[in-house]
Amino acid sequence: MIVDTNTWVGHWPFQRLARSTPSELAEHLANEGIDRAWTAAADAILYQDPQLGNAEWLPKVAKLEQLVPVAIIDPSLRNWRDSLKQCVEQWGARVVKLVPSYHRLDLESSAVNQCLEEVSSKGLAVSIQYRMEDERRHHLLMKVPAPPPDAIVALAKRHPQTKFHVACAYRPEASRMLEAENLIFEISSLEGMDTLAAIAERIPAERLCFGSHTPFYLARSAVLKVQSSKLPQETLDQITADPPL
């Protein structure tokens, strides 16, 4: 059983995404041996109101048993409560993704903290999208630095009862964030020779989960990280299972 905690549908202006409709994504992931996937709408990140992207894609995502709808929520918009309610009640979102970099979130703001309290009260998982692309090849007119690891650590410590999923952090960043014990990390952007063995030296398996960042990245790359690993099968099963959120 592989649960992919970081996949996308829709469009992104800086990369032509292949197989990015919900049905295409679901078929592709199944072909790669991925059983279930958390799926968000890439368009939602850059629309003025992310709900326009959620509304375009989440109803279609929700129709596919293999895909788990993920709501992109920008707490700095005054309508975030209505958006969250609609994503959960109409489209079955079970994960809320915050994108601090692209939404320029002040993670100490009351809006962010109120949003997290409400998300937690609904029993939803929280994902922090740490980056979307390698900053070195961002468009020259749109450079979006990743948030400082310390800011994510501080956020997690302000919400000790909430478990946060962190997507697309690099190894040094994940290592820096380890001190907040309620953060778990998906593996799509964690890399080094024999990735899982290398990161397992620093990050306990119970704080790792599978993620591919498909279709920005190739699903095959994340799958091969697992298939080529010599870690004990029970450890690999733990990493590829539903994350403990």
Add this chain to the structure above:
Amino acid sequence: MIIDIHVHPPRGDSSEAAIDHMAEIAARVGITRICLQGRVTEYGPDPDPEGITAINDDTMDIVGRRPDVYCGFCYLNPEHDVQFIQDELTRTVAEGPLVGIKLWHAVNCRDPRLDPMMERAAELKVPLLHHAWYKSTGQNPNESTPADIADLGRRFPEVSIIMAHLSGSGCRGVADIKPYANISIDTCGSQPEQGFVEYAVEQLGAERVVFGSDAPGRDFSCQLGRVLGADITEDERRAILTDNAVRLLELEAAA
């Protein structure tokens, strides 16, 4: 046989156990030949002659111990005295086991100080693997872009040049080198972004795309996934993973 043309030795450790371990990890995903580009980062971007010698000694030592798996390139710094560079090429390539030249970013590749080593590469009939990247965050001092590599390829059409880092070069970089048939591109650079292998194959032809992982900073398996997961034909995949490197490195096809 899958050949990885862009690998660096295990960090800080050239022990038998370390090089065997690296070979074992590569073999898990079918990579059975590894082309070492030297321990370049451990001596900084502008190594002195002693550093160059140490890096090349290390590469030759590994190749000598496991010639069934490893081959390697001679790392050079074009800032150095021409005679030192020529002597190093004689020692490591003409009379030694190394099969190519590696350059990083001590000197931008438009610099005429590259000319003597490029002329020698042509004479020795060995390829050059050259770092390249387009960084919107800003280039390192003297760091070559794909446009710079294109200029080098234009100046030395008789030398086979492998431009490193498809993902770092991007579509612009592929377009830069397209007119120069003597320039290939390796598939590594950053995360396994979807679409670049297909783009390079479409624009350059599969015969100009060659698999490289940039391990151990990167993972053999993850980087191989770029090629195994790409929407290309099996013939194109075989060219990228095997045939092109066999041709560039003059390996035995069945080795």
